[in-house]
Amino acid sequence: GNSVTQMEGPVTLSEEAFLTINCTYTATGYPSLFWYVQYPGEGLQLLLKATKADDKGSNKGFEATYRKETTSFHLEKGSVQVSDSAVYFCALRGRRALTFGSGTRLQVQP
């Protein structure tokens, strides 16, 4: 079946540091890939998505590229802010509902 593997957290960075959160997946067919963000006490918000190989999703300075050859969808941001502190979930969608990774907590310190 489908599965998503994310790097374990927490990831602790200083403000303006470069961020990478690794995500790899296993799926049959050609899934769509998503990054969701969850701020404390809130629901999941879509951060970005990519629907086919080599697509790049981007939003709020975050980027991720759908790499079919390496089955990866790593999240990157060039300069993180304190307000980016949250839990980030990588997810894929095949023929059924979303399958989530285990989440990576990001803590950005001033």
Next chain:
Amino acid sequence: AAGVIQSPRHLIKEKRETATLKCYPIPRHDTVYWYQQGPGQDPQFLISFYEKMQSDKGSIPDRFSAQQFSDYHSELNMSSLELGDSALYFCASSLDQGMNTEAFFGQGTRLTVV
């Protein structure tokens, strides 16, 4: 813009009691998904509905049932509650079930079983 509305936001129940969680999807969305997120865990898919019919089933316990009504809102019914049912329950909605379709999440109902 209207979002997915879940009620109640918080619920405290005792073991062996029942609970009903409600979800009101974004207007014109025809698909609803339910997820369970335990403390520090990733959301686990429970069940989904498309056009008022169950479309997919995940790790939903037999003690739980759900349905989607004619106005597209959905209810998750949970009986014989156990301590392990304490979690954040999310509802999401989308317009159709397409693979590329974005799902919008509600803020969740936090259920605490004591």
